[in-house]
Amino acid sequence: MGIPGAPMSAVADPNVLVKKNYVTALKEALFEEMASNPDLICQGEDIGILGGAFGVTEGLQAQYGNARVVDMPISEACIVGSAVGMALAGKTVMAEMQFIDFISCGFDQIVNMMATYHYRTAGEVNMPIVVRGPAGAYGGGALYHSQMNEAWFCNAPGLRVICPSTPYDAKGLLKAALRDGNPCIFFEIKELYRKREIMEFLPEEDYAIPLGKAVIRREGSDITFVSYGQNVYHCLQAAVELEKLGVRAEVIDIRTLVPLDEDTIFTSIAKTSRLIVVNEAPMTCGFAGEIVARVSEKAFEYLDAPPMRITRLDTPVPWAKPLELHVLPSVEKLVNAALKSVKF
Amino acid sequence: MSRNSGTVTANKATVTSDVPQLRPRDLLTKDDCLELFRQLYLARYFDVRLIKEKRLGHLTGTLYSSHNQEAILVGSLFGLKPNDWISPIHRDMPAFFLKDIKFDWENPERMGMSIEQVCSQVWGRVDSPGRARDNWSHIGSKSKHIIHSTSMLAGTIPVAAGVVYADRLNGGDAVCITFNGEGSTAQGIFHEAINYAAVHKLPVVTVIENNQWAYGTPVDLECPTNDVADRAKGFGIPGLVADGQDVFDVYDKVMTAVEYARAGKGPSIVECKTFRAYGHGDHDDDRANRYRPKEEIEAGRTRDPISICRNNLVALGYLSAEEAEKHRADGKNATEAKNEDFPPEVVAYLSKGIDFALKSPLPAAEEGAKWVFREPQ
Ligand SMILES: Cc1ncc(C[n+]2csc(CCOP(=O)(O)OP(=O)(O)O)c2C)c(N)n1
Numbered sequence: 248m249g250i251p252g253a254p255m256s257a258v259a260d261p262n263v264l265v266k267k268n269y270v271t272a273l274k275e276a277l278f279e280e281m282a283s284n285p286d287l288i289c290q291g292e293d294i295g296i297l298g299g300a301f302g303v304t305e306g307l308q309a310q311y312g313n314a315r316v317v318d319m320p321i322s323e324a325c326i327v328g329s330a331v332g333m334a335l336a337g338k339t340v341m342a343e344m345q346f347i348d349f350i351s352c353g354f355d356q357i358v359n360m361m362a363t364y365h366y367r368t369a370g371e372v373n374m375p376i377v378v379r380g381p382a383g384a385y386g387g388g389a390l391y392h393s394q395m396n397e398a399w400f401c402n403a404p405g406l407r408v409i410c411p412s413t414p415y416d417a418k419g420l421l422k423a424a425l426r427d428g429n430p431c432i433f434f435e436i437k438e439l440y441r442k443r444e445i446m447e448f449l450p451e452e453d454y455a456i457p458l459g460k461a462v463i464r465r466e467g468s469d470i471t472f473v474s475y476g477q478n479v480y481h482c483l484q485a486a487v488e489l490e491k492l493g494v495r496a497e498v499i500d501i502r503t504l505v506p507l508d509e510d511t512i513f514t515s516i517a518k519t520s521r522l523i524v525v526n527e528a529p530m531t532c533g534f535a536g537e538i539v540a541r542v543s544e545k546a547f548e549y550l551d552a553p554p555m556r557i558t559r560l561d562t563p564v565p566w567a568k569p570l571e572l573h574v575l576p577s578v579e580k581l582v583n584a585a586l587k588s589v590k591f
Numbered sequence: 592m593s594r595n596s597g598t599v600t601a602n603k604a605t606v607t608s609d610v611p612q613l614r615p616r617d618l619l620t621k622d623d624c625l626e627l628f629r630q631l632y633l634a635r636y637f638d639v640r641l642i643k644e645k646r647l648g649h650l651t652g653t654l655y656s657s658h659n660q661e662a663i664l665v666g667s668l669f670g671l672k673p674n675d676w677i678s679p680i681h682r683d684m685p686a687f688f689l690k691d692i693k694f695d696w697e698n699p700e701r702m703g704m705s706i707e708q709v710c711s712q713v714w715g716r717v718d719s720p721g722r723a724r725d726n727w728s729h730i731g732s733k734s735k736h737i738i739h740s741t742s743m744l745a746g747t748i749p750v751a752a753g754v755v756y757a758d759r760l761n762g763g764d765a766v767c768i769t770f771n772g773e774g775s776t777a778q779g780i781f782h783e784a785i786n787y788a789a790v791h792k793l794p795v796v797t798v799i800e801n802n803q804w805a806y807g808t809p810v811d812l813e814c815p816t817n818d819v820a821d822r823a824k825g826f827g828i829p830g831l832v833a834d835g836q837d838v839f840d841v842y843d844k845v846m847t848a849v850e851y852a853r854a855g856k857g858p859s860i861v862e863c864k865t866f867r868a869y870g871h872g873d874h875d876d877d878r879a880n881r882y883r884p885k886e887e888i889e890a891g892r893t894r895d896p897i898s899i900c901r902n903n904l905v906a907l908g909y910l911s912a913e914e915a916e917k918h919r920a921d922g923k924n925a926t927e928a929k930n931e932d933f934p935p936e937v938v939a940y941l942s943k944g945i946d947f948a949l950k951s952p953l954p955a956a957e958e959g960a961k962w963v964f965r966e967p968q
């Protein structure tokens with residue numbers, strides 16, 4: 248499989264397996280789903296002629312035409328709202344937000360129209376729609392090109408909320424989302440799109456990753472980090488630092504927030520007795536708080552120290568580098584928190 | 592801008608070149624015309640009866656009366672093909688059963704809801720198409736091509752556009768009519784969605800029920816243009832104005848827009864000028880008598896759509912003077928109108944729906960937690 252007509256890589260021999268980046272993984276998922284699902288429509292701003300602001304849909308319109316790959320006017324509300332109508336008429340829709348920050352302009356259509364549709368029609372109508380877009384800070388994008396606003400959507404019943412951190416997951420979760428039949432909000436980490444260090448081999452055969460299954464990225468016995476998106480890498484780096492100090496940290500990547508794989512988290516805490524949840528959204532009412540709450544309710548007896556949240560400060564994401572780094576989770580903050588926890 | 596009557600000031604239709612020599616109404620048969628008349632009574636009786644039921648304490652929820660505005664729904668829906676879609680709003684409860692009802696009120700196969708389903712919704716019973724999960728007009732039917740609304744005004748216009756986009760892609764020729772109040776034309780999504788529909792020439796007809804008031808705010812504080820239909824100019828699409836009290840004028844203008852849409856020429860706005868008879872909802876009846884000047888209410892209520900239709904039918908020779916006098920629901924408030932003021936089949940039809948609804952159970956409590964997500968496949 249692969250992307251017809253798209254430049255593959257420097258490798259000349261197509262039979263030689265090459266490592267792929269996160270954006271290529273997403274692209275492959277879209278091309279393959281467009282091929283296998285004739286009812287799939289992709290729409291968004293600049294996704295056709297241009298191929299998307301980040302190139303996720305590059306070549307897609309040339310392959311599938313402008314009726315199925317639609318350049319939409321700059322109206323997030325309409326991109327989502329018309330997707331709802333298409334779903335009502337039996338289609339599956341991928342709706343791209345140019346940046347996930349702009350999803351707020353489509354908020355009503357998402358939370359009141361799309362998320363509730365199945366519920367208010369007593370199951371008569373399904374909404375196979377994936378609203379996806381580039382998210383996340385650490386890239387100097389400032390207030391409106393850095394957000395992680397996933398918590399808004401976790402608070403709107405009826406939405407799946409997904410956030411892959413690797414190329415393999417990006418492809419497998421996007422495919423799963425496009426086949427799920429429920430509306431999904433799919434957070435892509437734009438800082439990971441072309442990150443070479445995380446490129447990996449992808450299976451040749453078709454695969455999808457079940458929603459609601461966390462993955463343990465690193466095993467450890469002394470403390471559990473739970474995270475998603477690019478903070479998973481901060482946790483992994485912190486685990487390396489902690490190892491040098493004799494603390495073995497386990498790192499769990501939840502991959503999907505709704506549904507949440509509680510079991511993997513609880514099983515880990517049963518082993519480590521300590522928990523730090525990390526996300527780059529602000530702390531108050533953020534998803535880290537939700538995980539801490541569930542652990543407190545359902546796995547309290549495993550804990551030997553208060554569960555902690557390392558998140559963005561309760562601020563917007565500022566622009567200048569020192570400001571941005573100051574408000575966001577960092578490896579240093581994680582190491583310090585972990586040391587505090589193990590000494591509790 | 593005159594906002595104190597339901598009369599048409601000017602017809603600013605910008606599609607004159609596309610208006611056929613024959614008006615759509617000229618192709619209606621006598622039976623069609625009499626059916627339109629009967630449907631006006633049906634819509635009126637639905638309203639009158641529910642107001643009475645509410646006063647008797649039989650209903651919970653707010654009533655958004657369509658009294659005096661019935662010609663808009665009846666005239667808009669009459670010419671649609673069964674496969675066409677509609678998207679009603681809060682004041683359009685009769686639209687659910689009026690869709691595809693022509694002559695054949697009892698046919699369960701028709702592409703509209705049965706009166707039993709609609710009454711079950713009004714009474715909040717499990718036989719409502721939405722199993723009483725949301726209130727009042729927030730029902731719909733995928734199979735009957737009725738878009739389910741939310742409370743968010745103008746929120747279904749992009750959905751309508753998406754539905755017909757998909758239908759076009761499938762090779763269909765369905766048109767969608769979305770109904771909206773004039774107040775809702777101030778919403779961003781109204782403009783975003785019509786802009787999108789215009790760009791893609793999607794067959795969406797936006798019918799504006801301009802009843803001069805959006806809750807407690809008059810139209811001149813909602814809309815800066817002369818006619819609300821003038822908003823169409825910004826999208827380069829036709830904006831037509833109809834006399835919302837005259838079912839034949841509504842039919843003419845909406846059918847013109849529908850044919851234009853079906854021919855692939857794109858969306859239109861049809862503004863139907865009317866006047867809200869009562870308060871915004873029944874909770875607002877008393878205050879509406881204070882915030883709306885008495886003279887304005889009286890002037891706005893002088894042109895009952897049933898009377899206007901009757902006069903037209905008499906002039907056409909379709910009704911004798913004697914037949915015309917039979918049922919005088921027009922000009923009467925809900926409290927004054929009696930069953931004898933309506934054709935007996937109208938009363939019987941609704942009564943049957945209500946009887947059914949009263950026997951339909953309330954939904955089981957556990958259903959409250961169901962259908963957040965699809966059942967695992
Ligand atoms: C987005 C939104 N804002 C506010 C309301 C509350 N509201 C319901 S109906 C209404 C007035 C609507 O006026 P109009 O569109 O003219 O329709 P009418 O009720 O006159 O038929 C208002 C303000 C709402 N339902 N949705």
Ligand SMILES: [Mg+2]
Nearest residue numbers: 772773804805
């Ligand atoms: Mg109004």
